[in-house]
Amino acid sequence: MTDASPERDAAVDGGHEVAHGDDHGHDFPGTGSIKRWFVTTNHKDVGVLYVVTSLFFLVLGGVLAWLMRVQLLAPRALGEGILSPVAYNQAVSAHGLLMVFWFLSPFAFGFANYVVPLQLGAKDLAFPRLNALSYWLYLFSGILFGVSFFQGGTFSGGWTMYAPLSVPTFTPDVGASTAVLALVLFVASVTVSSVNFLTTMHRMRAEGLTLRNLPLFSWTILLTAWMMLFAFAALLAALLVLSSDRLLGTTYFAMESPAGALLWTHLFWFFGHPEVYIVFFPALGVMAEVFQTFTGRRIVGRKWFILAMVLVAIQSFAVWMHHMFLTSINLQVKTLFMITTIGISLPFDLMVFALIYTMLKGKIRFTTPFLFVFGALLLFIIGGITGVFLGAVVLDYEFRGTYWVVAHFHYVMVGGVTALVGGLYYWFPKMTGRMYDEFLGKLHFAVYFVGFNLLYFPLFVAWETPRRVFDYAPELAPWHQLATVGGFVLGLSFLIMFYNLFKSAFAGDPAPDNPWEYATTAEWAVSSPPPLENFDGTPTYRNGRLEFLDIGEVTPSEGRASGPTGAAVSDGGVTASATATVSSALSTAEATEVEGPSHASIWPFVLSAGAFLVLLGLSPLQDAAFPEGMVGAAYATTTVAGGVVTLGSLVAMGLEPFHGPVFEEGEAWPFAGIDNGKVGMWIFLASDVVLFGGFIGAYVFTRVAFGWTGWEPIPPDPIPGLVNTYILLTSSFTVVLALVAAEKRHKWGVVTSLGATFVLGIGFLVNKGLEWQHLFHEGLWLSTNVRASTFFLTTGLHAAHVIAGLVVALYLTARAWRGAYLEDSRSVEYFGLYWHFVDIVWLFLFPLFYIL
Template identity: 70%
Template sequence: MSDASGSSSDRRSDGGTVTGDVPGLESGHGHAFPAKDELKRWFVTTNHKDIGVLYIVTSLFFFIFGGVLALLMRLQLWTSTAPGEGLLSATAYNQAVSAHGLLMVFFFISPFAFGIANYLVPLQLGAKDLAFPRLNALSYWLYLFSGLLFGASFFQEATFSGGWTLYAPLNIPAYTPEIGATTAILALALFVVSVTVSGVNFITTMHRMRAEGLTLRRMPIFSWTILLTVWMMLFAFAALLAALMILTADRLLGTTYFMTEVGGSLLWTHLFWFFGHPEVYIVFFPALGVMAECFQTFTGHRLVGRKWFIIAMVLVALQSFVVWMHHMFLTAINLEIKTLFMATTIGISLPFDLMVFSLIYTMIKGRIKFTTPFLFSFGALLLFIIGGITGVFLGAVVLDYEFRGTYWVVAHFHYVMVGGATALFGGLYYWFPKMTGKMYDEFLGKLHFALYFIGFNLLYFPMFMAWQTPRRVFQYDPVFTTWHQLATVGAFVLGFSFLVMFYNLFKSLTAGEEADDNPWEFGSTAEWAMGSPPPLENFDGVVSYASGKLEFLDPSPAGTGESSGAGATDGGTASDGGVATAADAHAEEHAESHASWWPFLMSLASFVLLLGVSGITTGSMLYVSLTVVGGIAFGGTLLGLTREKFAGPAGPFGESWPFAGVSNMKLGIWVFLASDVVLFGAFIGSHVFLRVAQGWQSWHHMIPEAHVVLPGLINTYLLLTSSFAVVLAMVFSKRENTKGVVASLATTYLLGIGFLINKGIEWQHLFHIHSEAFPNGWGLSTNVASSTFYLTTGLHGLHVTIGLIIVTYMIIRAAYGAYDGNDTPIEYFGLYWHFVDIVWLFLFPLFYIL
């Protein structure tokens, strides 16, 4: 296949090549909103390009936040000091260490990558936008307010100070009693909700909205890495959300999961690292995609072994969920299991070897152009090789006993994670001309890289030399002082390099040279085939790879959805010179129909609600008021979002394998429920783990005799019958029988209410039993058995409550004939409701029979 300039087949070509000039894709399109509304635009935009820019800018803010904390830590480590001496107190140092890790891992690296992905993935796929534009905006605003909530924790006595891994028992109120610690945990939970919303959106888009001929096999490597990343995020972050919800219950409701002496601490490590190790690849995969794109573009050669590169990534994504226990070699798990996980850990390094050699051979076979993006990508490869080799040491049980908890781990971790961030900075330079229409200053870019690479290695490599320093502790053997001082110098060199980057980007944005649509000779993915920055609706025509090359077909007639503008959103661009054209007027009018205040307002309400919840146990009227106001506001904004008329992308789309016969909405629901399976699985798994740890039979002694089977059996019948009623509603809908639809949905509602009432009566009875074994009743805090029962069934009850809110809304609409002849909304609701019922079929025997 030839590349854009007609070179031979070994030249770069991912999913096809750019052919000819594309009419209507001139650079310089301004935004669809007039200048006076520029500020408003950023609050209401749902355009994927705008959301991408917001993600990038916000993540860089949190990068600075975390970076300042890191510099404070390095100043403290200039010399070994006793507690109370030096720049920071012991408590302040612990807060700085914990907050730095949480900010960088959660609020910087992944959001930075997904800012780039938000901007680029729809362009590379040939899509007008992501599948659910308002959900995309919601994911950003939830991310922003989760970060602000984390920042607010510093002003509530103190933020969390137990380390970024939040290990038990340091995460319980006995050791971190501050309100700010609870706020930090709630902020992380809100961040995970943002990630889940984003994951559902990306998975639906990438499986359903690829251009014709753009099969999965031909999809650009960067988009491939994002697809695998969001699948990993969907399951890994669901496990983390379960852990954070349980931890919040321990802190606010008095449950005893992580307070119990038998199994509590080990349970947290299992839950956290089931998320934590896939998170390494969640962070690194987008960086790997950037590296592959830059290596191809700046060597002029197609990625060597591209098919095997993709297969290797898929293997890593799958294997990432079966290596978490190598973080637990120092715990009491038996040697056989440790040996098994040592083997899986060594095994996951093999696909990475293939990918590294693929990148190296791509360089060998091509002609390298040492631009700033390539230098950062090449530097990232070198750093990752060092990080990978030093990580193999930790994968061996015997060596892990020696290195665990030392600065060897700190150095290895940063060579991998910050090594990934190195490539992302290269990606920012690589796509900066496309995003802004301006070229960055190449000299300043190379100066940034030189300072960055020197500062990075001067900061982290001495940590290998001073590996016997205990991590998260500012006291160390004075013999390591020189190494720590070198590291501190390196930290400031690294920090200064980013002043160069920010100056370069700001100067280039305001006074830089105009960028060509494709400033790179061998940039051949679809984003380089349009103006810089791209126009409002991305493509003026239908993107197609059916011929084997990237082409733009004439728009199909209005109403088909693909090119009629159904996928356009606000935040696009306006023509040059400020001359209003008919197209600009249409774009502005069209953008307004795709603008929405509700994602911002709902996220703000979530911030207020969780800020209030963080201190609710104090009884302070301030926190109680915030909780009430936030709860009411959240309900109101949710209702506003559902009632808003909003036009999202409409089909028909191009490649949708393996979901060609599935609508975007149905696939989105399936994906969400897949994450919910992991959420409930983590809760059920926690119950089983603690029960085994306590002794399967002795568990019965922690349960009162009054906890009988009958209430659970009644609830089982109620839920099964309610599912049947939903099926009846679909039947009546097809028959256009309004009364039948209303009656069936009302039956579902009444049965669901009956379920909650029966559950409430059962709980009240158990709360107030008075027996010799339980003189104060059987409440949430009585023992670990009561905690797991109430919290797991309570989570299920919350799902039932959400379903009842939805069905109430549907009953009102059904009364006006909204579903006559249209059973699709009822089917979507049924997917959720049947899932909730199926979960109960697992909970009933687990908590009532076994």
């Protein structure tokens, strides 16, 4: 269900909505209104929502960490201390999951939402409603995770969710399933967000703003979004398989499956290592921006800095097995991954030296943001060096599963948080229009930095403590007590920040456009906070610096310049002072015709609420059955209600007249000349390739572990599969005919072809249903063995894609009946791209599961 939404909406959002003619007025409520925050699709509002929500999850994850640190004050036997053993396991797991998923990345993407379109010179993201949808899916996924605590207990198998501990045999609570489903919903949010950001950042840069000149924060977000697109698709595969094991009874990760535990580690860490950089890169971007601003110097070796980041982003997908040195993988592959791991540390060395050298060459101003990012650099250096130890196979044999690992990754991850906190202070004046209190900011840094090191450094010393348990050698107790004190100091330091920022948001000194001398990126060239549509004119870097072209009448007014006192250029180019607006002879005719963009839609919120209900309703499933009695009926009802809300809001969203921001294509490498909707669809499909790749990979891996040739296909006869291949190929052909008919403006051609596609799709499902029915009668079920599990689940995922496609096909047929798509056939085209992709997947599933 959640899987269906991205591709649908990409088509809808970027597609035909411009064709809707009617204006629904400009009743966009102000920021003081509660309603505003439920309907907004504006990137700055969404950015604020992300930041505030993520800080809430920081507090939640932080309180869980305090519970653990109190438990760890002394080595405890079972039943001692404030937490029961299971409660401790839940606190450990939930702390990790909440901090990594619901705090760190969303915190960074709050800034990304706010700042990146400004740095690009765009009025908003490419698909504003999808951006709102990302936020609401994120919020509801977090709420779902919160609910899991009250369903007998949340997931308790550690944030890495290692199998077989993660299957119901060992973690039977309903809440554990809910936590996994919450992650599925979170991944849906991330996928929608990645597609949106990548489309925006590649397609909507101002004229002259080539990638080479892109500000460094935007660069880090661009690379982060690319890594997210592919890494989270692999995680989605892992989570869907795990959900299926938990809810439907498949046996991928069961004890008796060949290499089931190893399969999870591969899928998880293929995601998990890029995730480290997904979390860290935005922090790196903040560091680069703040270093440049407060040293008054362009970063040393800018080009090489960018190249190093690109290298890391690519290499990050080739190091995952260094998390698996103590599993049964062979020695050759361990050696290979040790080498790639050492290889990935090299570009980081370059980045660290570039930052240090920038400080040496510049003139430092020790403001709060600078202090935080400077602290972050120091912490990251320690975190990085201690990580190299873990990257060596032989040393990892000793360090694995100890507090050395805990200390190392907290120095890296919370080091990243340190930079992001610096980012919060840095952009606070832009986001609120008010200055924070500098003294309190510095005080926060001092307490934070002391607390941080008091918390995490003793963990290096007490590294022999085993991870994830609360018993350890008594002589290590003083170090743990020190760490607990540090934990409270670190946590309480945030009270200073919350007080400072909350008070300043209402009563701080008004912030000028650019409160930081030498800040050179475009967000500082507009007012604080920026107007709803960011720029008065069209931003351009045509002449090597930021200028605004008038949209309206050619008025040589000087006041139009939104007052950039300092320089406003991309930080790659020369620094120049933009003193006056450049008027241009842009056609005025266009401006009068252009309607104001829409900013409001309630449907992203409703859709997310629906998805939340569906997953909540599914959470108590075991072996594909709801529990008996009232409780089961209540859950089943919730699922159905959620399904209706989800489907209804998808249709409502499709029909809603919504105008995205009008933009003039500037720099769009490498997607120049391709419509936003099409780029978005292809980017989504690329991630779907990885999703199916994860499923097919899991099948191949399990089959190799089982013994390839000893494994017989589940269906005894390939003919039903062949028939389905014929059906699907034919349905692809009819979609092609629909597009041809639309281009020829042949209404009934469109309706007939789309209708035929729908009927063929139904035929595919019926044929598959009969085949499954037959297999069930033969006594084969999802849980019979892993061979049956892979067959039913992989072809089932494909069938789910077919069903999602059919929903869209039905919608398109109905709209075509009423004469749509003859003027603008893009929706039909984008649907076709998706449908053909589903066809292609089947072309591989058929031989793999029916013939070979």
